[in-house]
Amino acid sequence: MPGTDPRYLRYVALGDSQTEGLGDGDDTVGLRGWADRLAEHLVPHSPGLQYANLAVRGRLAGQVHTEQLVPALTLSPDLATVVAGVNDMLxxxxxxxxVAGHLEAMFAALTAGGARVATVTFPDLARVTPxxxxxxxxxxxxxxxxxxAARRHGVAVAETGHHPVxxxxxxxxxxxxxxxxxGHQxxxxxxxHALDLPGSDDSxxxxxPPGPTPPRGRHAVTAELRWAASFLGPWLRRRVRGHSSGDGRTAKRPHLLPVQTSTDTPHRAGPR
Structure with missing residues (x-):
């Protein structure tokens, strides 16, 4: 909220693979992810902050709602993030x-419990892969x-879908x-920034800075085919078989734990 100097004691993240941290570290060394990074940002301004991450890869919005909301409320967060829906769109x-109904139910319950809640909008996936x-x-x-839904419940929205970067x-x-x-950073x-946290801005x-020129023509087609074979194909096979990347998995950080910020590793947010 503009003009405030928020200090939080308990941050709980709900969601799917993005919140779990896929793409930022791996299952061998540990996942970091944007929620871990947000917790680290909070620590200097919220001494004693404890953080839990209930997110599990592959979860649909309805599963996040039914599996993660009650445990989140049990932890009595004063800050919560809710990000889900991409798996549903696919x-x-x-x-x-x-999908929005499940998100709104979580917004309503968490804000009624006294939490400040934040969420994000999503970029157009066609601008990432044709x-x-x-x-x-x-x-x-x-x-x-x-x-x-966010407007109805006073939820902060990070408009990640608006910006070309x-x-x-x-x-x-x-x-x-x-x-x-x-990207997680x-x-x-x-x-x-959406939460107006100290030290945040629109940077x-x-x-x-300018990077390598993306492939064009025949090279672009080859790159798309390689991506489809490496990632789209296995994903479709899981869908046909009724499997999910999250089958058999549980939250990486189901309990509130102190946030460690002494070293820049995927484990910075504390024990898994």
């Missing part, structure tokens, strides 16, 4: 009202509903679905 059947063009209308529809390939991991470390900065919206 499914054959998508209902923007249904094969995602059929999903553009879904992204727009869900973003509109997220804004409306968010589709810079350097912000995305090779699968083009998850942020790279630099920008998301954390965007959420901090996350700034363009990166």
């Amino acid at each position: 499914r054959p059947r998508f209902d923007a009202d249904e 094969l995602a063009r059929p999903f553009s209308s879904r992204v727009s529809a869900l973003n509109d509903r997220i804004r409306e 968010v589709t810079d390939p350097r912000l995305w991991s090779p699968d083009r679905l998850h942020a790279a470390p630099l 920008r998301i954390a900065a965007a959420v901090a 996350w919206t700034h363009q990166l």
Whole structure:
């Protein structure tokens, strides 16, 4: 909230793979991710902050709602982030009202419990990979509903969908679905800015310096085919078989723990 100097004691993150941190570290060394980075940003201004991350990869918005909301409320957060819906948009059947309904239910419950809540809008996936063009209308529809629900409940919205930099390939991991470390850094900065946290500003919206020229013509087609074989194909096979990347997985950080900021590693936010 503008003009405030917020100090938080308990931050709880709800969501799917992006909030879990895929693309920022790995399952061997540990995942960091934007929520961990946001917790680290909070520490200098919120001494004693404790942080839990309930996110699990592959979860639909309805699953985030049914599996993570009650545990989150049990932790009595004074700050919560709720980010979900991308997995829903990628499914054959998508209902923007249904997805937004799950998000709004979480917004309502968490704010009623006394938490300051933040969320994000999503960039147009077609600007990241041309094969995602059929999903553009879904992204727009869900973003509109997220804004409306957030407005009704006083939820802060990081408008990541508005700025050209968010589709810079350097912000995305090779699968083009998850942020790279630099992308997670920008998301954390965007959420901090939406919350008007001390030390935050709009620098996350700034363009990166010029980078390598993207492939064109035949090389671009080859790159798309390589991406489809490496990432899209396995994802489609899981969908056909009814499997999820999150099958058998639980939250990486289900309990409130102190946030460590002494070394810049994927483990900075504390024990897993």
